[in-house]
Amino acid sequence: MDAVTTLPTTAAPARVSRVRSSRRVADKLLIVGSTVATLIGIVVLGSILLMLIVEGMKGFSPLLFTEPTPGPGSEGGGIANAILGSLVLTLIGIVIATPVGVMAGTYLAEYGRNSKLADVIRFLNDILLSAPSILIGLFVYTLMVRPMGTYSGWAGGVALAIIATPVIVRTTEDMLRLVPSTLREAGAALGAPPSIVIKSITWRGASAGIVTGIILALARIAGETAPLLFTALNNNSWFSPNLMGGIPNLPVMIYQFALSPYSNWQQLAWAGALLITATILALSIVARFVIKSERAR
Amino acid sequence: MAALTEQISLARTGSPARKKPGGLGDQLFRAASYASALLVLLFLAGILASIAYGGWPAFAEFGLGFITSSSWNIGQEQYGALVAIVGTLVSAVLALLIGVPISIGIAVYLTQLCPGWARKPVSMTIELLASVPSIIYGMWGLFIFAPLFAHYVQMPVSSVVEGMPIVGTLFYARVPSGVGILTAGIILAIMIVPFVASITRDMLDQIPTVLRESAYGIGCTTWEVVRHVLVPQASVSIIGAVMLGLGRALGETMAVTFVIGNANRLSGSIFDPGSTIASRIANEFNEADGLQLNSLMALGCILFIITFIVLIIARLLVRRVKVA
Numbered sequence: 001m002d003a004v005t006t007l008p009t010t011a012a013p014a015r016v017s018r019v020r021s022s023r024r025v026a027d028k029l030l031i032v033g034s035t036v037a038t039l040i041g042i043v044v045l046g047s048i049l050l051m052l053i054v055e056g057m058k059g060f061s062p063l064l065f066t067e068p069t070p071g072p073g074s075e076g077g078g079i080a081n082a083i084l085g086s087l088v089l090t091l092i093g094i095v096i097a098t099p100v101g102v103m104a105g106t107y108l109a110e111y112g113r114n115s116k117l118a119d120v121i122r123f124l125n126d127i128l129l130s131a132p133s134i135l136i137g138l139f140v141y142t143l144m145v146r147p148m149g150t151y152s153g154w155a156g157g158v159a160l161a162i163i164a165t166p167v168i169v170r171t172t173e174d175m176l177r178l179v180p181s182t183l184r185e186a187g188a189a190l191g192a193p194p195s196i197v198i199k200s201i202t203w204r205g206a207s208a209g210i211v212t213g214i215i216l217a218l219a220r221i222a223g224e225t226a227p228l229l230f231t232a233l234n235n236n237s238w239f240s241p242n243l244m245g246g247i248p249n250l251p252v253m254i255y256q257f258a259l260s261p262y263s264n265w266q267q268l269a270w271a272g273a274l275l276i277t278a279t280i281l282a283l284s285i286v287a288r289f290v291i292k293s294e295r296a297r
Numbered sequence: 298m299a300a301l302t303e304q305i306s307l308a309r310t311g312s313p314a315r316k317k318p319g320g321l322g323d324q325l326f327r328a329a330s331y332a333s334a335l336l337v338l339l340f341l342a343g344i345l346a347s348i349a350y351g352g353w354p355a356f357a358e359f360g361l362g363f364i365t366s367s368s369w370n371i372g373q374e375q376y377g378a379l380v381a382i383v384g385t386l387v388s389a390v391l392a393l394l395i396g397v398p399i400s401i402g403i404a405v406y407l408t409q410l411c412p413g414w415a416r417k418p419v420s421m422t423i424e425l426l427a428s429v430p431s432i433i434y435g436m437w438g439l440f441i442f443a444p445l446f447a448h449y450v451q452m453p454v455s456s457v458v459e460g461m462p463i464v465g466t467l468f469y470a471r472v473p474s475g476v477g478i479l480t481a482g483i484i485l486a487i488m489i490v491p492f493v494a495s496i497t498r499d500m501l502d503q504i505p506t507v508l509r510e511s512a513y514g515i516g517c518t519t520w521e522v523v524r525h526v527l528v529p530q531a532s533v534s535i536i537g538a539v540m541l542g543l544g545r546a547l548g549e550t551m552a553v554t555f556v557i558g559n560a561n562r563l564s565g566s567i568f569d570p571g572s573t574i575a576s577r578i579a580n581e582f583n584e585a586d587g588l589q590l591n592s593l594m595a596l597g598c599i600l601f602i603i604t605f606i607v608l609i610i611a612r613l614l615v616r617r618v619k620v621a
Contacts, residue, residue: 019518027518031410037402038411041423041494044487048429048437103333111330121334124341127608130541132548134575135344138582138597142347162340169337195326223430226550226575230582251432255551258436269436277433284428288421 049277056274059267069236069253075264079272081238085153085248086222086276089232092157093221097164098214104165105172105210110198122173129166136162137227145231153243156232163224164217171213175206212290219283223276225251250276345601352595355588363595369561369577376592378599380561384478384571385600388553389546391482391567392489396546397539399486400493405523407494408501420498427491435555438484443475443556446483451475451568470568474558479567481557485549489542496538496615500531537614544608548600550575574600 063078070077104121112118136159144155179202187197203210234253235246250272257269355363355376366377403423411419451473458464470477504527512522528535558570559580572580574596582593 019516023518023521027520030405030520030523033398034402034406034410037399038406038419038423040399041403041426041490042419045422045426045429047441048433051437051441052433100333100336103330104337107330107334111327112334118334121337123612125337126612127605128337128341130544130608130611131341131344132550132575132600132604134548134550134578135348135597135601138351138578138594139340139344139347141582142351143343165337165340193320193323195323198326219428223432225430225432226579229579233583251430251551254432254436258439259555273433273436277429280428280430281425284425285421288424 052270052274052277055270059264059271060274064268064271068238069248069257069268070264071236072260072265073262077264077268079250079253079268079275081236081248082234082250082253082272083275085232085239086250088243089153089156089160089228089247089249090218090222092153093160093164094214094218096158096161097168097217100161101165101168101213101217102172102210105169105176105213106198106203108169108173109176110194110202125166125169128162129170132226133163133224134226137230140227141230148244150244151231151233151246153232153239153247156228156247156249159227159231160221160224163227164221167217167220168210168213171216172206172210175209175213176202178209179205208290208293212287215283215287215290219280219287222280222283223251225255228252229255348594348597348601350594352591352598355591355595356598358588358591363592364599367561367563371589374588376588378574378592378596380563381572381574381577381596382599383563384557385547385573385575385603387567387571388478388481388485388557388573389543391479392485392546393539393543394486395483396486396489396542397493400490400538400542401497401528401535403490403494404497404501405527407498408527409519409523420495423491423494425491426487427495431488431549431551432555434484434488434552438480438552438556439476442484443480445475446480447473447475455568466565467567469566471566473568474570476556476558476570477566477568478557478571481553481571481573482567484552484556485546488549488552489545492545493538493542496541497531497535500534500538501527504530534615537611540607540611540614544604544611547604547607548575550579554579 061078063076065078065080065083067076067078068081069079104125108118108122108125112121140155140159140162144158145151148155183201183205184197187201188194192200228249228251232249232252233246234248234256236248239245239247254269254272254276257265257272260266260269359366359376362377364378364382366375367379368375368377369380370376407416407420407423447470451470454468455470455473458468508526508530509522512526517525553573554576557572557576559572559576560570561572561577562569564571578593578597581589585593
């Protein structure tokens, strides 16, 4: 205790730094380096958005939303069939993935919890979450396109569903785990069986979070291209309502048109790229705000 | 009276007369939930089974030679995976070499240096990079980045290093078109940055403030705090995040297909065009049949094995990571 009172009053001489210059330089380098790294990230995003807006707006006209994609070498045209096709494929994907994902997430959070099986499924689900989407395309090709003998919207939708499912499983489980156990116990004490407790207490408590997971999954699959190449492919006309044969969709249209020699095709590719990126960024921003407010609650 | 006491005693002892809550509906709900969870397993097993089945004829035809041969001749039906495997590994490793320092820099900036008001918008910007579809990165890489890269990097560097040993081969562009293995590596680096940076940031945030404060308290500079306190604390998770990034880089398809040049050639220069497993499948699959189709499936099988080993290691290192 004495040390405090007998501290030497002669402090280090003012204005002469005792920090070695090499330490100073290392510190400066870190600050400059990490600031530059952050700037790179911001500049890249800015430049991508700028490119899309500049190039995409050039070809923007109401015709985009009314005309189908033109054949090779023919003038004009729009991307209405691709927009509609993309909506249909994404919808099929999400309609299949939502019940499977929510139920599987419920199993992990409510029934399985810390069991061995739940651990294994949780682990493999995380792996499926980052699995290369092109392999999922090959899987669905073998599973559906080959036996049916034709590309189809159904195959495309199933491929997207397999990509969306792990996202929904993961967010559903995370969100259900945020619901306090005391609520479940209160429900059980009233005599409610587990399924009623889950449906009317835990699901209800986590509903905003579960919806966020579904929006995130939508954002994830809306721009997926690789799996659609082998399943839905593309074509330049309106598709038949039974969804058999190639189904026009934005990502594959962008891929084919951007690398084509026709200037009107390239123009349409840019317009499609702007449309799809704007949609996806809007979806992810919405999802982020919902998830933030949910966690803050 | 006697009947009532009998009933009460029955209830107390838990006789069969007492009905368990929930009936058939409850059982069905549980079964549906269980089945959905198992479906996730089935997806993964299905992917492996389908590509192994599709690729089997190619493995049977060429044996181990499939992996070591660099020929890809559609006319003579000779297929080998070497060029695609090397292209996949080299472009992914380049992506890590470029992307990881940038990611760690961003994480350090966000957790240590960034002023409070800017933290949220900057974080958000970096995370939004993860939502941009891969095909858009491909277009940006091909139409914006590649011309600049050809003009300001490939041409000057090529003319300087021409004729030098080793670097003269490694950095010489025969045709400075801007596309090639290094371009693919750079685009992949940008694509993995948001993932690696946000995991690293979360890990740095979780380190108890008291550790940081004590280091500053004994007079450490920011660099020393990062180097000797934060990074060692979070190192396992950072390696896990890097592996996760590697997993993404290995399987990335559309962006790479746009910028890698799609050549079946083993070249000593990282400026030259090449191809990866995923880009080759994307390019050729729709026109392929017979042995070529089987060979592409076999390529997919090799990609499956490589990525899944990497992802398993990653997930063991980073236990739980946010989805977005």
